[in-house]
Amino acid sequence: MIELEIGLNLAAVLAIAIPALVAAWAISRVGVASAGAIAENPEVSGITIIYVAFAEALAIYGLLIALLLVFGI
Known part of the structure; x- marks a missing residue:
């Protein structure tokens, strides 16, 4: 039972760490690119803010x- 809990916690860590790094x-x-386009x-x-929101x-x-x-929902 402990192995399952450790596996779920590891999956949760990876589920937030990888998308956070990719989003950053x-x-x-x-x-x-947005700063250059706005310049x-x-x-x-307004359009470039939407692009940043998609990444976030x-x-x-x-x-x-x-x-x-x-x-466990």
Whole structure:
């Protein structure tokens, strides 16, 4: 029974760690591109915020999966 609990905890850690790292990498790339696009054309600022939100959604989905694993829902 302990092995199952350790496995679930490890899965929860990986479920949040990997998407968080990927989201951080994506936000760094999108943020730089967004800053350049806004510098050239300020009218695209609303669209670039949506791109950053899509990248942040990766980490939120990983958090939801980790919570489902930990609480067994």
